[in-house]
Every structure is written in structure tokens, then in C-alpha cells.
Amino acid sequence: MIDQTFEQFSDELWITAVQVATVWTNPQSTREIDLPGIGNPTNIDEWIGRQHVTSLSALCDENRVQSQLLYGEPVIVTEVADGWAHVIIPTQPSHKDERGYPGWVPIKQLKKVAKSEWKRSKAAVVTDKFAWLETDDGERFLKTSYQTHLPVKKEHADRVEVITPHGQLFLKKNAVTLFPTTAGLNKQDGSAIIQSGEQFLGLDYFWGGMSAFGYDCSGFSYAMHKANGYQIPRDAGDQAMNGKEIQDDQLLPGDLIFFAYQEGKGALHHVGIYYGNGKMLHSPKTGKQIEIIDLEGTVYEKERCLGRRYWQGAEET
CATH class of the missing domain: 3.90.1720.10 (endopeptidase domain like (from Nostoc punctiforme))
Structure with a gap:
């Protein structure tokens, strides 16, 4: 079960506010080629498209990148310095910290929200490879990845209204699965x-x-x-x-x-x-x-x- 409860958090949450936030080893790990991946908004397609084998290999060989966060994923912020936040990721268990996976992300890729606003009885998870968050009038707003989880505010005929770091937006019903927040997703074989x-x-x-x-x-x-x-x-x-x-x-x-x-x-x-x-x-x-x-x-x-x-x-x- 992926438990979406937030008992380990205080009354406020830090939420990932970009489509994908890369978790870096330290604030000095980024390079000029990484700019599309460390801004807000990010353009992950452009960032990956810029890379070549040498620069991609360096992410590992030079110990630059630790992990990634998806839009809406909550973190614990333990330190803020020079525009960067040291985070712990409770949804990614690790021996490195009993609370979750540690690393650094640009603070501008996070947003602080009230836990009471974020905590809802139902959540939506993206089950297509990608799903576009849409505005009320159907305009595309943000391209989200498979397994992005967001709280559900209301179900409509063919869309789901979700709470995001950018306010209420919509996902097409056929691109997501809804599940009870406290129960989590059903276990499959x-x-x-x-x-x-x-x-x-x-x-x-x-x-x-x-x-x-x-x-x-x-x-x-x-x-x-x-x-x-x-x-x-x-x-x-x-x-x-x-x-x-x-x-x-x-x-x-x-x-x-x-x-x-x-x-x-x-x-x-x-x-x-x-x-x-x-x-x-x-x-x-x-x-x-x-x-x-x-x-x-x-x-x-x-x-x-x-x-x-x-x-x-x-x-x-």
C-alpha cells in the first residue's frame, strides 16, 4: 500500500511544485546544461534532450544526482541555504535517513501549503505515461508524469478536479485512478x-x-x-x-x-x-x-x- 497519510508532517507541508524536481547531491552539483531542470517551471523534455552520453554519465560518475520528486510529492525541509533546500522524502525509504531519502532541491521548486488544505479523503494518481493538468476552460497547464499523486477536490463527468501547488486544476478521468487516501492503492500481484x-x-x-x-x-x-x-x-x-x-x-x-x-x-x-x-x-x-x-x-x-x-x-x- 502506498500510504498517503501525512502524520509525520507538521501543520504545514512543503510540496513539489514542478513536474519533476531532481534531487541533487549538493547545491554545487548542477551545470549550465541542467538549467531547464532546475527552474520553475521545469522543462524536463528539453533538459533531457540537451544531454549527451558524457553529460548523462556524469550524473552518476560524478555523484551529482540522487533521486527525483514528482509534482505534488511532499518533503520535509531540514535546511535552506542560498536558494536551496535540503529535503527528506518520506515516500522514498532509504537507509541514508530513517525518515526517507535525503538530498537537495532548489527552494523555488517547492511550495509551502497548509496540511489541512492538502489532506483530502480521496487522491488521484496518473496512470497514463503522461497526463496534462488543465485549467477550468480546458487549456493545458502542466505535463505530469506517470504516478503523480494529487488530492481530489471534486469529481466531474469526464474530469477530476484536483488540488495542486498552483491551485485547483483538472485531470481527465481516463488518465487517472482514484483511491481512498488513508487506504492507499490496492495491492496487485x-x-x-x-x-x-x-x-x-x-x-x-x-x-x-x-x-x-x-x-x-x-x-x-x-x-x-x-x-x-x-x-x-x-x-x-x-x-x-x-x-x-x-x-x-x-x-x-x-x-x-x-x-x-x-x-x-x-x-x-x-x-x-x-x-x-x-x-x-x-x-x-x-x-x-x-x-x-x-x-x-x-x-x-x-x-x-x-x-x-x-x-x-x-x-x-
């Missing part, structure tokens, strides 16, 4: 996790990516579980330390499989989703796209080290 992931085949890998604009390997597994009612850790190392351990001969579609250097005995470096029949669905690395591959005969076959299951079968729910 492993085959549903696979089905969610298949729609992103061909999408370019993006280090730190947590949106339909681009996922990294653990961001992809995190988001596909989130879409099916499970909150799992954000990073592959933490994902490998939790869940239920599954032996190779017991793997089922939707399970996570992990890979480590030195033929599975060294440092863990990758996670994918088991597809069934010896195949894996995964977001590989910079310069590659989300794909389904046969593990046999690949480097992944030699480096496979662990399987974990987070989803539940019908007999467990």
Missing part, C-alpha cells in the same frame, strides 16, 4: 508489476530518474511497485536488503533480481524485474533503453546474486 513496466519499453535510461521522462534501474523497479500498491526502498542496495528472499528456481514474474560485480560476489550494481522464462525487464544503463532480455549467455547471468519479492499473491492478501 507480480504479473501486474510486469504489465505496468511493459509500457515503458524503449524509454531511455536516466540516472536518478523516477518518472516517465526516464528511470534508472532501481527507480524503475520502485515506480512499478508503487503503481501496484507497494512502497519499497528507493535504491537497489536497500531493495536487496528487504522483501522476501526468493531462490532462483522459485522466481516468478514481478520478483526483483539483483546483480553484483565479481560474478555475483562483489558490490551490488543493478536490479531488474524478473519477467518469467529466464527473461528480465529492466532499465540497463546510460545510453540504453528499457528492455526485455534473455539472461542466458549474458554478463547478467554470471553476476546474478539474489532474488527478492515484495508483491503478494491472492492467498496472502
Whole structure:
């Protein structure tokens, strides 16, 4: 269950106020090429379109990016300095901080709101790859990513009125799923996790990516579980330390499989989703796209080290 309650917050919330806010290692991590991704509004399509393999690789190799936030995602702000906010992300569990994933975002990409205004009995989650927030008269306002969650104010015939950092706006009903805020999304089985992931085949890998604009390997597994009612850790190392351990001969579609250097005995470096029949669905690395591959005969076959299951079968729910 993705729990959308806000008990860990004070009477005021800091909410992500751009389509995607990248969470940086520190305020010095950004470069000129990153300007479309650190403003308000952001233009994530332009930002990614500007990149080349070298600049994309540097996001990881130079430890620049940690994670990302989606529009409307709440954070805890622990420090503000020189236009930047140090944040904790409660919706992204991590060993780095027991409260959630830490990092830095430009303060202009956040907005403070009253918890009483944001907390509603029902929420809408974007289930299309992208959905446009619209004004009352139907004008497109903001392109939001898959799995963007927003509080529902009112249901209309073909649209849902949602509360946003920019006031009341609308999402088309056929692009979202509505769910009770306190109960969260219904838990689905492993085959549903696979089905969610298949729609992103061909999408370019993006280090730190947590949106339909681009996922990294653990961001992809995190988001596909989130879409099916499970909150799992954000990073592959933490994902490998939790869940239920599954032996190779017991793997089922939707399970996570992990890979480590030195033929599975060294440092863990990758996670994918088991597809069934010896195949894996995964977001590989910079310069590659989300794909389904046969593990046999690949480097992944030699480096496979662990399987974990987070989803539940019908007999467990």
C-alpha cells in the first residue's frame, strides 16, 4: 500500500511544485546544461534532450544526482541555504535517513501549503505515461508524469478536479485512478508489476530518474511497485536488503533480481524485474533503453546474486 497519510508532517507541508524536481547531491552539483531542470517551471523534455552520453554519465560518475520528486510529492525541509533546500522524502525509504531519502532541491521548486488544505479523503494518481493538468476552460497547464499523486477536490463527468501547488486544476478521468487516501492503492500481484513496466519499453535510461521522462534501474523497479500498491526502498542496495528472499528456481514474474560485480560476489550494481522464462525487464544503463532480455549467455547471468519479492499473491492478501 502506498500510504498517503501525512502524520509525520507538521501543520504545514512543503510540496513539489514542478513536474519533476531532481534531487541533487549538493547545491554545487548542477551545470549550465541542467538549467531547464532546475527552474520553475521545469522543462524536463528539453533538459533531457540537451544531454549527451558524457553529460548523462556524469550524473552518476560524478555523484551529482540522487533521486527525483514528482509534482505534488511532499518533503520535509531540514535546511535552506542560498536558494536551496535540503529535503527528506518520506515516500522514498532509504537507509541514508530513517525518515526517507535525503538530498537537495532548489527552494523555488517547492511550495509551502497548509496540511489541512492538502489532506483530502480521496487522491488521484496518473496512470497514463503522461497526463496534462488543465485549467477550468480546458487549456493545458502542466505535463505530469506517470504516478503523480494529487488530492481530489471534486469529481466531474469526464474530469477530476484536483488540488495542486498552483491551485485547483483538472485531470481527465481516463488518465487517472482514484483511491481512498488513508487506504492507499490496492495491492496487485507480480504479473501486474510486469504489465505496468511493459509500457515503458524503449524509454531511455536516466540516472536518478523516477518518472516517465526516464528511470534508472532501481527507480524503475520502485515506480512499478508503487503503481501496484507497494512502497519499497528507493535504491537497489536497500531493495536487496528487504522483501522476501526468493531462490532462483522459485522466481516468478514481478520478483526483483539483483546483480553484483565479481560474478555475483562483489558490490551490488543493478536490479531488474524478473519477467518469467529466464527473461528480465529492466532499465540497463546510460545510453540504453528499457528492455526485455534473455539472461542466458549474458554478463547478467554470471553476476546474478539474489532474488527478492515484495508483491503478494491472492492467498496472502
